[in-house]
Amino acid sequence: MxxxxxxxxxxxxxxxxxxxxxxxxxxxxxxxxxxxxxxxxxxxxxxxxxPKISDNIQRAQRWFNDAFAKADYKAKYHYCYCTKSSHFKHVLDTALTNDIHLETSSAFDIDIIKSLKAEGKIKDDTYIISNGFKREKYIDNIADLINSGHKNCIPIIDNYEELDLLTNATYKQFKVGIRIASEEEPKFEFYTSRLGIGYKNILSFYKNQIQENKQVSLKMLHFFINTGIRDNAYYWNELHKCLKVYISLKKICPSLDSLNIGGGFPIKNSLAFEFDYEYMINEIVNQIKQVCDEADVDVPHIFTEFGSFTVGESxxxxxxxxxxxxxxxxxxxxxxxxxxxxxxxxxxxxxxxxxxxxxxxxxxxxxxxxxxxxxxxxxxxxxxxxxxxxxxxxxxxxxxxxxxxxxxxxxxxxxxxxxxxxxxxxxxxxxxxxxxxxxxxxxxxxxxxxxxxxxxxxxxxxx
Known part of the structure; x- marks a missing residue:
């Protein structure tokens, strides 16, 4: 037996x-x-x-680069590590050996960024994508980073007041992104994410607060859904809604050149785990290119913010x-x-x-x-x-x-x-x-x- x-x-x-x-x-x-x-x-x-941290970063970079080559996608891919998944120094030190960028979510995250800069682990051209609801200390720390000459610090606007707070806190020109408040799955406990600005309001927000603002340029549209990247009708529907917003903005905003699709890659939770990462990446890249080609706009650079995928399996x-x-x-x-x-x-x-x-x-x-x-x-x-x-x-x-x-x-x-x-x-x-x-x-x-x-x-x- x-x-x-x-x-x-x-x-x-x-x-x-x-x-x-x-x-x-x-x-x-x-x-x-x-x-x-x-x-x-x-x-x-x-x-x-x-070593598993570097292994997963390099796998994702390879998959996206291969997908770009297959689709003849004329833009760049940027891998960002989502620091809230694990803030430990040994994790950041290892991840940063792989030509990546960072995503932050709170005020003290920026203090980590400053420490890493002092050690030479990141440079002024490293992208620092600052998400989250920004209180006074977070705003001040982002402004300090921008004022110090970090040209690729990109705060992602989460609500209508943040842009004014940022422009008052810094004296330099800077780039921003806008986070889309995506709609959640029908079975979810609420209909729309508390993070970001609604689909229907983004265009008017840009026209009213950014378009004529000499200090600010819009670089990025940020898209993320709570359930992560999955091959289902809900994910593809939300992605296409995001792309419609991107195209509408791109036609009136030449500085917009990047799409951040967030994180959400699953990690192995069982020996029977199956997920076709390469298929999903190829499909995402192809759909973005197809929609942009049909609208006759340039394809965006693609940013991801993988956290659990980066460090979970280590x-x-x-x-x-x-x-x-x-x-x-x-x-x-x-x-x-x-x-x-x-x-x-x-x-x-x-x-x-x-x-x-x-x-x-x-x-x-x-x-x-x-x-x-x-x-x-x-x-x-x-x-x-x-x-x-x-x-x-x-x-x-x-x-x-x-x-x-x-x-x-x-x-x-x-x-x-x-x-x-x-x-x-x-x-x-x-x-x-x-x-x-x-x-x-x-x-x-x-x-x-x-x-x-x-x-x-x-x-x-x-x-």
Missing amino acids: NTKYIDLIDQTYFFPTEEFKLEDKTLHFHDIDLMELVEQYGSPLKFTYL GGAIYKVLYQKQQNDREKWNMINSSFITTLPDSWAISKRFIMLALNRWNEEYERVLLGGLTCDSDDYYNSEQNVNAIYLPKYHKDKPLYIGFFNTGAYQETIGGYGGIQHCLIPAPKHILIDRDENGAIQTRVFKEQQSSEQMLDILGY
């Missing part, structure tokens, strides 16, 4: 994959022996595999199963040595699912379980995989430690979880290590942050 955990994985998924394989009876991630990491650094453990978390609780005749709870609420907040806040695999004991029998965290909160659990609606792991045995890994967790989890701050039930943030490769491809690891201590927490709490 096929009752072993390895049999289950083989029957359920195409395994091994480009990221995962089994070697010496333990799970390897990008050829990294994860049990060796546990032996060296312990658990719970967070890790970031830095991250992972490792836990140990501490104990098993048989709560009734059907439910077995495997208790981990950390908390899902504190370390994988998306798993309970928005029911997000990640790739989850055992690290060891693949050749032993499996069982169906629920996973529970350490907090005294009923929401601190993980109960299903993306495509099988259940969790199966090697059978618990108190004398045979079982380790499990959650993968592609690199976007948002640390910032949403309040990294370095107070966690629910005072569960400490786990040790975080960085994994890189040297020029010869050899794996290098180092500790980014040790596990949070009680002294650090008590200091925050004022004790």
Whole structure:
């Protein structure tokens, strides 16, 4: 009978994959022996595999460049990293080695930009796309960047007052973009995004506030929908509505030359994940070109703002199963040595699912379980995989430690979880290590942050 955990994985998924394989009876991630990491650094453990960041950036750049060549698309592609996905310095330093630009969303983001400029990591011609609702400090920081000579700082206008605030805060000429308030999917909780300006109002906004303004030129139209880039009628319909606005503006605004299609590329949340990135990019490029050719206007430069796609697949978390609780005749709870609420907040806040695999004991029998965290909160659990609606792991045995890994967790989890701050039930943030490769491809690891201590927490709490 096929009752072993390895049999289950083989029957359920195409395994091994480009990221995962089994070697010496333990799970390897990008050829990294994860049990060796546990032996060296312990658990719970967070890790970031830095080469995956560059890999995904370069893949997207290649796909867009190939699509431009196929379509004879006479413009440029610019890859922007959406910093709110992960603000950590090791992420930005790695991403910026790949000829990219940055998208910001708040005032303190600009302080990061200034720090990176001081280190020579970005130049005055690096595009800084500033999104979000802009309060006084954000406006002032953007103005400081423009006044310092950063010619490619482009604030994206989110509401009718921002342009006046920006022109009052800076004495130089500058470029802006306008964000479209896209309509959401019919099943969504609201009809129109709170971000940006409505489709029908953009043309009049340009005529009233920008067209005759000697200090400001419109460079970019910004388009993004909450559900991301998907091959469905809703996405293509919203894209075409955006292109109609672009063409109407372009005919009266020569300085408009760029279309920002935002982010939203999905990342792998299951070993059964399928998404044809190349097809989607080819189709987006072709549709933009077709609409522009029919209207006899030049095609725009295309900007993207990939956040999760950039950094998500670089991250992972490792836990140990501490104990098993048989709560009734059907439910077995495997208790981990950390908390899902504190370390994988998306798993309970928005029911997000990640790739989850055992690290060891693949050749032993499996069982169906629920996973529970350490907090005294009923929401601190993980109960299903993306495509099988259940969790199966090697059978618990108190004398045979079982380790499990959650993968592609690199976007948002640390910032949403309040990294370095107070966690629910005072569960400490786990040790975080960085994994890189040297020029010869050899794996290098180092500790980014040790596990949070009680002294650090008590200091925050004022004790």
